Amino acid sequence: xxxxxxxxxxxxxxxxxxxxxxxxxxxxxxxxxxxxxxxxxxxxxxxxxxxxxxxxxxxxxxxxxxxxxxxxxxxxxxxxxxxxxxxxxxxxxxxxxxxxxxxxxxxxxxxxxxxxxxxxxxxxxxxxxx
Amino acid sequence: xxxxxxxxxxxxxxxxxxxxxxxxxxxxxxxxxxxxxxxxxxxxxxxxxxxxxxxxxxxxxxxxxxxxxxxxxxxxxxxxxxxxxxxxxxxxxxxxxxxxxxxxxxxxxxxxxxxxxxxxxxxxxxxxxxxxxxxxxxxxxxxxxxxxxxxxxxxxxxxxxxxxxxxxxxxxxxxxxxxxxxxxxxxxxxxxxxxxxxxxxxxxxxxxxxx
Numbered sequence: 001x002x003x004x005x006x007x008x009x010x011x012x013x014x015x016x017x018x019x020x021x022x023x024x025x026x027x028x029x030x031x032x033x034x035x036x037x038x039x040x041x042x043x044x045x046x047x048x049x050x051x052x053x054x055x056x057x058x059x060x061x062x063x064x065x066x067x068x069x070x071x072x073x074x075x076x077x078x079x080x081x082x083x084x085x086x087x088x089x090x091x092x093x094x095x096x097x098x099x100x101x102x103x104x105x106x107x108x109x110x111x112x113x114x115x116x117x118x119x120x121x122x123x124x125x126x127x128x129x130x
Numbered sequence: 131x132x133x134x135x136x137x138x139x140x141x142x143x144x145x146x147x148x149x150x151x152x153x154x155x156x157x158x159x160x161x162x163x164x165x166x167x168x169x170x171x172x173x174x175x176x177x178x179x180x181x182x183x184x185x186x187x188x189x190x191x192x193x194x195x196x197x198x199x200x201x202x203x204x205x206x207x208x209x210x211x212x213x214x215x216x217x218x219x220x221x222x223x224x225x226x227x228x229x230x231x232x233x234x235x236x237x238x239x240x241x242x243x244x245x246x247x248x249x250x251x252x253x254x255x256x257x258x259x260x261x262x263x264x265x266x267x268x269x270x271x272x273x274x275x276x277x278x279x280x281x282x283x284x285x286x287x288x289x290x291x292x293x294x295x296x297x298x299x300x301x302x303x304x305x306x307x308x309x310x311x312x313x314x315x316x317x318x319x320x321x322x323x324x325x326x327x328x329x330x331x332x333x334x335x336x337x338x339x340x341x
Contacts, residue, residue: 012174039216040176040180040183040215040216040217041183041213041214041216042183042216044176044179044216045174045176046176046180046216046217047216047217048213048214048216049212049213049220049221050213071174071307072218072306072307073216073217073218073219073220075218076218076220076221076222076257076258077218077220077221079221079257080212080220080221080224080225080257
């Protein structure tokens, strides 16, 4: 059982998602639950609600999951995915307003240190453009 | 008001749902290249392919979808779009169809359809954190809803959809990736507005018996 906040990476590009996940792993090892996905249902550039649900599931933690996205469709599709989660999970899945690579690394580092979902979000969102 | 009678369908059954879905899918298939070209001008160039993929998924499930009562059929079609489109238009069109399904009865008249479409448009606005005037699909759907509510004929609704899509050309995008282009988004029709127009035309074609 993992009590650390899970990190979910949702990019339009499978390569960006995988590369970001690699960087997170290098920072925090395997102690932070991590899920990632990229690409539309056909594997081209885009996002897929089905894949996002899978990535949330892979990273699921009782402490919640922080979801990092790149562009518009990734955000809209992630919001849709959150609404499709079982009700008790919906409040524990949070979309983070931060650049995907830096945000994922900051969020994962905060999670590794034992931060709550809210602390993970605040730490990553310090990177958001104002 | 004879065309009002045409729209006051007593029974939206399997044949009608099949005809409506097929007409919408064929419009998306026939215009996939055009939608992608429009999207390449001001977006990420995948709208045509995405809509095609979504409606291919609807068509693959059509026998099961069309066998359902209209509200359930709309929700099922919307879910296919959500899961299969692969861009922001998936949740947006998916939300449109799923909300219509929630709000509508199995045999809607004009008033019920107009009210359901108004609710669906509100849901799309919330989903996209957007409003009319931002060069999006809403700029077609909102005037179409207004025309429907005001008692316009099918031919008039079709014309409203076309004029509304044309009216997005001079607009400046402030939502979605087109907004990255700022002033350069001006002068191109919004691909989402065009796909909405095509879907409205397809529905009008079926309801109007080809008129």
